[in-house]
Structure formats: structure tokens, C-alpha cells
Amino acid sequence: MTAVVIIGDDLTGSNATGALYAMSGLQVVTVADVATAHRTADVDVLVFNTESRHLSARDATAQVESVMDFxxxxxxxxxxxxxxxxxxxxATEVTAGLATLRAKRQSGRQVALMVPAFPASGRVTVGGRQLVQGVPVARSWAATDPFTPVRTSRVAGLFADQPVRTAEIGLEELDDRLAERLAVAAHDADVVVVDAYSDEDILTVAQAAHRVGLDSDLEWLVVDTGPFGVALCANRGLGGVRTEQNPLVLVVAGSLTDQTREQLDRLISATDTALVTVDAHLDTPDKVVDALAEAVAAGRSVVGVRTAPVTGHPNAVDAELTLQFLAETARAAMTRLEPAGIYATGGDVAMTVLDALGGDGFRILSEVLPLAVIGEVSGGPYDGTGLATKGGLIGDADAAVLCVAALQQASRHSADVTLVDPATQEGK
Structure with a gap:
């Protein structure tokens, strides 16, 4: 049964948002209209592209009302x-969508919860205002858009001409009382706008919003740019778990760069990844793999290890000890967990992992992003196991997410391939 319905106003944005849900292991299909949706096989997430961004307010309203009715x-x-x-x-589409939703629901209260930040893309909401790379959106290039120029940076200000009440929750209010604040705001307003500056803020809001929904008859109409909706679904137990559609990936991160730390933090927030921070002087591979096995048993689809921060300048002896520890841990994890693929980041980590698995080489398949490559272990007992490699100074904040998603996609594609016997032309 469809668990999430997304209503987007253009194809690029609709698909980009759908991709975030797909990265969580959910089956996602984008459709153009209700008639197509009725013909679509049952999926986890159904994405509608109304192509209404540049329509008149009247036509946009009609499009959204039709989809919302479904x-x-x-x-x-x-x-x-x-x-x-x-x-x-x-504002027109949210107001029309909320009115239609309320008309169709027989009980409870429906409120739009708007969290428009996308921190990984440099879009944040501070003081109720949307910023693009630190610039108020009404002072950015969006103000000169030829079709729909943005006239205000204040998110709630978009609704000034609409028959709805708005409420705002600022960064300083994202604390232990956030669930209470959300409940009060939802009682007094139709649209609640919430600030978010980081991925952690989005997770905080999602957790609080989920609690409010559990403790009341309140239903949220999520209004967001992608990441908040995914986070709220994760709190509801959707996505982020190991399934046939979401095969297990092992992360082995030995890079100590700030860039790698940022990428791993983003991976954790986007995919519910479980990473164990290891210290070669204090831990043992078996102990670490025990912790990874517990995470897998709990349903995590991405697990792995990252090295502890080093105080002072790292030396060659410690670096070699860490690489050996990662090699032994990767080998033990492969034996016990049987992941579909490994994401290795750090200068010498990929080769160390490859050697530990007894591979003869690396079979290159494609490039995920510049200087980040996906392929397979060639030869040895783990021949064909997916392997993605990336240097510690390569890629932006989403690099790890993209590499892991590419491994999972490659694994799904491989599982879908049916071998055919040329003599019988029958699948074996």
C-alpha cells in the first residue's frame, strides 16, 4: 500500500525529492496525473508532477485539488x-491542498507543517526567512526569475494574501519543548513554518512532529523541499531498513579530513546509517563487528566504521596500525554480515580493503562523481562484491550518500538480471 504521496510542481524537483526516498530503500514512481496513478502498481512512494509552477494561480489550484482529492x-x-x-x-497550492485535505478527512485536524530548508544544498531557514548560500532568497537570483520572481524572503509572508493563519518557530525554539511548541502552534494556525539551519535541526523537528502526531488527532500536511519529509518518514519506520530493495552496504572510512567527517555525518542523517567510531589501540575487530551485527539485526541497511579523530599530527606507525585494523575488521564483517557492497573512503583504505578480501583487482564499472568510482572486487572469494572508492578530499557533502546509493542500485540491478541458457532460452 502506498505510504507516501508527494505533490511536486515541476519534474526536476519532483524526481529529486523522490530520489531521496529511494535512497532510503523505498520504491518510488513518478506520475503525471491521477489516471496514471490508478494504473500504477502498488509502490511505497507515489510522486505527482503537476507541472504547475508556471501556471496561473487558478490553474495551479485546480491541479493540486485534483491530486489531493486522490x-x-x-x-x-x-x-x-x-x-x-x-x-x-x-501559497496558492498549499492553501488549496490543505482545504481539500480537510474536506476529505472525516476526523482530526489537518495542519500544514512547512520546513523548507535543504542544508546540504545551502538552503536554510533562519528567523522565518529563507536563505540561499547565506543570501536572503528575495535578494538572490530567484528574485529575477522570469516566470515566478520571488518577492519576499519571509516564508510566512508568502501566505499574506491567503485565508490561512500562520505561525513561526525559530531556531532558538528547537529544544526539548519543541513538540509542545508544535502542538500549540498547530492549534492556533493553519500553516506552521519552522526554521532549520542544519541536518540535525531537520531531524530534531521530524522527531518532535512525529511525537505530536502520535499523541493527538493532528495530521501534518508536510510542506518541504525534500529532506524533512524523508526524516519524518524515518521516524514512522518507513525506509532506512534492510530489504531486498535496500541491500546492506558496509562503510570503511579511514580518512581524517573535515570533508570526510561532513560527508559521513550527512550519510548518517540521510540514510539512518550506523557507524562505529574505532580506535586501533583500544578496540578489536570482533568487538566492532559485534556492534555492526547488532545494527544489522535492528534493520539498518548501511553500517560501518570510521576512525577516531587524532590529536596532533598522525605518524606512520599509527597510520599503518589503523589500516591493518580496518583490513581485519572489513574481512570479519564480510564473513559475518555478507554485505552487497563496500564503500571505502580514504587514501589507502580501498587498496587495503581489496587486499584483505583476497581480490586480484578492481573491476571498474562507472564514475559516481569526479574521482569517486564504483566497481566490483575482481577475483578471490568475494569476486563480484560491489566496491565504491573515494579519496578523503573528494566531493561535497552528499558524496558518501551518492556512493552508497550507487552501490545499492548496482546490487538491485544485478539481482534483477536473469541468466539465460542459450541452448534452451530459459532463465536459470
């Missing part, structure tokens, strides 16, 4: 995807 009958979590720079008929 979505309200599914019982799914409904997400209104909006542009990170606030372009389009946002």
Missing part, C-alpha cells in the same frame, strides 16, 4: 514539495 483517499502521508528558492505558486 491522495486524501489513500491514507498515505501527504507531502507538498516546494522549490528551495520559494518559486512557484506555493
Amino acid at each position: 491522495a486524501a483517499q489513500t491514507g498515505a502521508q501527504i507531502v507538498k514539495r516546494v522549490d528551495t528558492t520559494l518559486r512557484g505558486n506555493i
Whole structure:
């Protein structure tokens, strides 16, 4: 049964948001209209592209009302995807969607919860205002958009001409009382706008919003740019677990760069990854793999190890000891956990892992991003195991997410391939 219905206003944004859910292991299909949705096989996430960003307010309203009428009958979590720079008929579409949802629901209270930040893309919300790379959005290039120029940076200001009440929750209010604040705001307003500056903020809001939904008859109409909806679904137990659609990936991170730390933190927030911080002087491979096995048993689809920060300058002896520890841990993890692929980041880590697995070489398949490559172990007992490699100074904040997603996609594709006997033309 469809668990999430996303309503986007353009194809690029709709698919980009759908991809975030797919990275969590959910099956996602994008459709253009309700008729197609009825013909679509049952999927976890159904994404509608209404192509309404540049339509008149009247036509955009009609498009959203039609989709919302369908979505309200599914019982799914409904997400209104909006542009990170606030372009389009946002206020009109959210207001129309909320009114339709309320008309279709027989009980409870429906409120739009708007969290438009996308920190990994440099879009944050501070003081109720949307910033793009630190610049108020109404002073950015979005202000000169030829179709829907953005006139205000204040998110709630978008609704000034709409028959809805708004409330705002700032960064300083993302504390232990956030769930209480959300409940009060939802009682008094139709649209609640919440600040977020980091991925951690988004996770905090998602956890609080989920608690409010559990403790009341309140239903959120999620309004976001992608990451908040995924985080809220994770709190509901959707995605992020090991399934046939979401095969296990082992992370082996030996790089000590700030860039790698940022990428791993992003991986944790985006995919519910479980990483164990290891110290070759204090830990043992068996102890570490025990912890990884517990995470796998709990349903995690991405598990792995990262090295502890080093005080002072690292020396060659410690570096060699760490590499040997990672090699032994990777070998033990492969034996016990049987992951579909390994993501290795750090200068010498990939070769160390390859040697530890007894591989003869690395079979290159494709490039995930510049200087980050996905392939397979060639030869040895783990021949064909997926392997993605990346240097510690390569890629932006999403690099680890992209590499892990590429490994999972390659594994799914491999599992779907049917071998055919040329003599019989039958699948074996």
C-alpha cells in the first residue's frame, strides 16, 4: 500500500525529492496525473508532477485539488514539495491542498507543517526567512526569475494574501519543548513554518512532529523541499531498513579530513546509517563487528566504521596500525554480515580493503562523481562484491550518500538480471 504521496510542481524537483526516498530503500514512481496513478502498481512512494509552477494561480489550484482529492483517499502521508528558492505558486497550492485535505478527512485536524530548508544544498531557514548560500532568497537570483520572481524572503509572508493563519518557530525554539511548541502552534494556525539551519535541526523537528502526531488527532500536511519529509518518514519506520530493495552496504572510512567527517555525518542523517567510531589501540575487530551485527539485526541497511579523530599530527606507525585494523575488521564483517557492497573512503583504505578480501583487482564499472568510482572486487572469494572508492578530499557533502546509493542500485540491478541458457532460452 502506498505510504507516501508527494505533490511536486515541476519534474526536476519532483524526481529529486523522490530520489531521496529511494535512497532510503523505498520504491518510488513518478506520475503525471491521477489516471496514471490508478494504473500504477502498488509502490511505497507515489510522486505527482503537476507541472504547475508556471501556471496561473487558478490553474495551479485546480491541479493540486485534483491530486489531493486522490491522495486524501489513500491514507498515505501527504507531502507538498516546494522549490528551495520559494518559486512557484506555493501559497496558492498549499492553501488549496490543505482545504481539500480537510474536506476529505472525516476526523482530526489537518495542519500544514512547512520546513523548507535543504542544508546540504545551502538552503536554510533562519528567523522565518529563507536563505540561499547565506543570501536572503528575495535578494538572490530567484528574485529575477522570469516566470515566478520571488518577492519576499519571509516564508510566512508568502501566505499574506491567503485565508490561512500562520505561525513561526525559530531556531532558538528547537529544544526539548519543541513538540509542545508544535502542538500549540498547530492549534492556533493553519500553516506552521519552522526554521532549520542544519541536518540535525531537520531531524530534531521530524522527531518532535512525529511525537505530536502520535499523541493527538493532528495530521501534518508536510510542506518541504525534500529532506524533512524523508526524516519524518524515518521516524514512522518507513525506509532506512534492510530489504531486498535496500541491500546492506558496509562503510570503511579511514580518512581524517573535515570533508570526510561532513560527508559521513550527512550519510548518517540521510540514510539512518550506523557507524562505529574505532580506535586501533583500544578496540578489536570482533568487538566492532559485534556492534555492526547488532545494527544489522535492528534493520539498518548501511553500517560501518570510521576512525577516531587524532590529536596532533598522525605518524606512520599509527597510520599503518589503523589500516591493518580496518583490513581485519572489513574481512570479519564480510564473513559475518555478507554485505552487497563496500564503500571505502580514504587514501589507502580501498587498496587495503581489496587486499584483505583476497581480490586480484578492481573491476571498474562507472564514475559516481569526479574521482569517486564504483566497481566490483575482481577475483578471490568475494569476486563480484560491489566496491565504491573515494579519496578523503573528494566531493561535497552528499558524496558518501551518492556512493552508497550507487552501490545499492548496482546490487538491485544485478539481482534483477536473469541468466539465460542459450541452448534452451530459459532463465536459470
